[in-house]
Amino acid sequence: MLISEIASILQATFLAQSEDLAINTIVYDSRKATGSANELFIALPGSNHDGHEYISALIQRGCKNFLVAKKIQHSSSDINILQVKDVMASFQLLAQTHRSKFQIPVVGITGSNGKTIVKEWLSTLLSHQFEVAKSPKSFNSQLGVPLSLWPLNESHEIGVFEAGVSKKGEMQRLANMIQPSIGIFTNIGEAHSEGFESLEEKLEEKALLFDNCQQVICRYGHSIIRSYLVKHSPKLITWGIDEPKAHINFHKTDIHHYHTKVNNVPHNFHIPWSNDLDLENLFHVISAALLLGEKEEYIQKGIDELKPVPMRLELKRGQNNCYILDDTYNNDLLGLQVALDYLKQQPHKSKTTVILSDILQSGKTAQELYQAVNLLMKNHGVSQLVGIGQEISNHQNQFDLPFQGFNSVNDFLKAAPLFADETILVKGARKYGLEKIVGYLEEKSHGTVMEVNFEAITYNLNLYRSKLNPSTKLMVMVKAFAYGVGVEEIAHLLQYHQVDYLGVAYLDEAINLRRKGIDVPIMIMNVNPDSLGILEPFNLEPEIYSIGMLNKLLEETDTPPPIHLKIESGMNRLGFTDDQLEELIGILKQNTQVRVAGIFTHFSSADSSSEDEYTDQQAKAFNQAYDLLSEALGYQPIKHAVNSAGIVRKPEYQFDMVRLGIGLYGFDSSNELPGLKTISTLKTKISQIKRVKAGESIGYSRKGKPTTDSEIATIAIGYADGYTRLFGNGKAYVLVNGQQAPTIGNICMDMTMIDVTGVMAKEGDEVIIFGEKPNITELAHWSGTIPYEILTNVSQRVKRVFVSE
Ligand SMILES: *Cc1c(COP(=O)(O)O)cnc(C)c1O
Secondary structure, three states, rough: OHHHHHHHHHHOOEEOOOOOOOEEEEEEEHHHHHOOOOEEEEEEOOOOOOOHHHHHHHHHOOOOOEEEEOOOOOOOOEEEEEEOOOHHHHHHHHHHHHOOOOOOEEEEEEEEOOHHHHHHHHHHHHOOOOOOEEEOOOOOOOOOHHHHHHHOOOOOOOEEEEEEOOOOOOOHHHHHHOOOOOOEEOOOOOOOOOOOHOOOOOHHHHHHOOOOOEEEEEOOOOOHHHHHHHHHOOOEEEEEOOOOOOEEEEEEEOOOOEEEEOOOEEEEEEEOOOOOHHHHHHHEEEEHHHHHHOOOHHHHHHHHHHHOOOOOOOEEEEEEOOEEEEOOOOOOOHHHHHHHHHHHHOOOOOOEEEEEEEOOOOOOOOHHHHHHHHHHHOOOOEEEEEEHHHHHOOOHHHHHOOOEEOOOOOHHHOOOOOOOOEEEEEOHHHHOOOHHHHHHHHOOOOEEEEEEEEEHHHHHHHHHOOOOOOEEEEEEHHHHHHOOOHHHHHHHHHHOOOOOOOOOHHHHHHHHHHHHOOOOEEEEEOOHHHHHHHHHHEEEEEEOOOOOOOOHHHHHHOOOOOOOEEEEEOOOOOOHHHHHHHHHHHHHHOOOOOOEEEOOOOOOHHHHHHHHOOOOOHHHHHHHHHHHHHHOOOOOEEEEEOOOOHHHHOOOOOOOEEEOOOOOOOOOOOOOOOOOOOOOEEEEEEEEEEEOOOOOOOOOHHHHHOOOOOEEEEEEEEEEEEOHHHHOOOOEEEEEEEEEEEEEOOOOOOEEEEEEEOOHHHHHOEEEEEEOOOOHHHHHHHOOOHHHHHHOOOOOOOEEEEEEO
């Protein structure tokens, strides 16, 4: 669309006008702008930052087109600035107008759970017969939906888009944009209920998506949805499994076969899964594909390609100091762009490689397609491209970056190319089997992994941020490998989200972060005084807690780094006591080369209401010390005191900065902040299963003695992984196939035995050690400790995988 066309649709005013450029990409996050002349930056107001603040920097970077709501000062002559009243509403109107140009069937999906998976699966199924446009990832919000609609073009035959709402009043806008002809209502649950008064209100809001649909699909068994839709929707189509009253009844003919009839045409499907949730999602998808007239053989082909796994991006550590960004679920142009944007947030190596399969259903000629890919690579600064597939290899003359082509994954593996010190995006459609390439590149593990969810961490970060005054700075504690979670990846995420400071315990932790490209200010709490001389070149700020330490700093260096003075106010750990302040001031006054960046204290009991009085006393002592020091210094260093619990319980002590720790990692030590998300799941696998007779014994010292004949599974985790011996002999349970299995016998160094009698477990099955359930708080309770210790005890030999939904 030309910029002039956009202006007329939006009835916008040109604050600056130059060449009438064609817009092909919309950018809403300044960090994701590539500087191409065909990008339009939309300046959205955010909770922390306003897009308008970045415009002058973007102009410098070569960006040409802007949609704004405020007046913008600039001195360039070759840019376009469109002014409207409300940027978001205008962008939505643009998407809506664009969508209206296409008279194709569009599936709109909503519900409390499963939207994304249903959308992904449906588009995979349909793609065997049709050109499909779809939303990438879980782009289902007020912003995600218009971004998803924007790439629609003449070649598309069907659209599949998801819509998500969190409060009343949001769905109408999404419905206006998506304009679905077929609806899928996946389910309704208590999840995400916060924004609604009642279940009815939520139901009513979500169902607004379907007002103009010709057909709406829901599961017969979801009677609340069904009875609502019967009354309100033009044409309800229900499906069920052996549910004769459903419009589409999938009759189970044997364990993996289903038979149904639609408009008197019989269909048979082979579905090799049994989990009810996976089946529910799949039958929504099959029903929609049948209604859209897809042929049975294509549907079956699609089913064979699906896997009941969540499709998501995973960041893994690779061999030879590489990072692997694993996005091997699908491959279309928009998805590629999203993955490349995401690559920017990752720990950055100097080199980035993209391994890419042929691209499906782009609606462009192969030549246009690979030219577009080339442009994306260039704009994202990719250093080399590896193509997997005949088509991409045949078009290598379209690429002007280093290119290596392989006809298949096997050819790639046979050639065994070497990668070192780079970030590698592996992106391809499921049918190319690129997961084999990921397996070849990644660090090997022994089956136990800790999965860490980036979105959950970001969610928790924003939840705490919402508790801060706008001017309060945020330090995040990443000591002890970021509470055992994985420090490089967390630090990069935090740097991306622009936290003000990071806090670590020891010098080597800080130097490691600097080496890995973290340039956020870092405070170190416990530097060995002998090392104080080497901080300055790394730009690291020590906590100084004694006169001796300050003197040592002055001895070791002529140009000392900025310091943080720790005040002892009642914790009785580290810090200057009252009677040392005078001497401290004397030294500081004589050594004005020392800049005090911060003055801080730590509350011993910020999490405990019974000790509020003590906390207040500590605050009072700290205030006095701060006033004395800052007056003597003649400036106001950053004043900081509260930890995670304090942010929630003692907002009056936020001062200039807070120090967030455990809360980021999902634990509310204050017990007053509901809604934090679980960020990590520790998983392992069953190595072997044994049938054991009553009276036989299990493990070391014969401690496990089942009283009945039992099935005992050995799992690949032991106390050397952090699964303490205190969990032995039934003190803890793990989850196998969603069912509880208690430990039996003593925990070994690398293995544990669990009782899986009646659980239908098999060798190789996944075992959840902790996550949503059992959660770390339970584990802490079973072993008489606190969540902090469970989390930090997970051994470094356990592989970490970072996922984004
Ligand atoms: C670890 C630490 C924090 C963070 O505490 P949480 O309870 O994890 O929020 C804050 N300040 C200091 C000095 C710490 O050592």
